[in-house]
Amino acid sequence: GAVVSQHPSRVICKSGTSVKIECRSLDFQATTMFWYRQFPKQSLMLMATSNEGSKATYEQGVEKDKFLINHASLTLSTLTVTSAHPEDSSFYICSAAPPRVSQETQYFGPGTRLLVL
């Protein structure tokens, strides 16, 4: 299957700092990438949808100025958590969808665990 990587896999930062998380599709071009957040023992909640070359679409309740998404190329999307606070500690997972609309699935990265102290 297609491979999606995320970097870093784990990050610990101080409150008030910004953290950038990268999502890469390694063997296919992804016209659409999704960013999810997962709190312990809860499901994945979609944060935003990003399409290459255009602004991301954020879900209701997600602050676009706090969670900056850049989808600069067909293989890379980045999520920057600005001025991170302890409540932003979570598991962030990206997924990438190949360009064919008939694709049955999107492919998920391994996730990035963020801990804000």
Added chain:
Amino acid sequence: QKEVEQDPGPLSVPEGAIVSLNCTYSNSAFQYFMWYRQYSRKGPELLMYTYSSGNKEDGRFTAQVDKSSKYISLFIRDSQPSDSATYLCAIPQGLTGGGNKLTFGTGTQLKVEL
């Protein structure tokens, strides 16, 4: 009412048991249904998908959809310890799961014991 509901478990079964995992959904317009498996601290991986009603079988896994009752199921036969994971049902807002937003259930944590 949530769009997709799933019993979070945890569910513990002995090795070799048949496991039944279930979700209900609220929107009768949904056509496409997916099951993902997520190991601890990993991203989800697609197990199976079904379109409309009926059954689909893949090895030890069977996915079943009953659109009349808005009920989807995943059955695992001859369960193995390696099946221990969280199983999430997901429904795309569109005809396929590729380029469309997915709404996930809460996930059911399964443990298969020796």
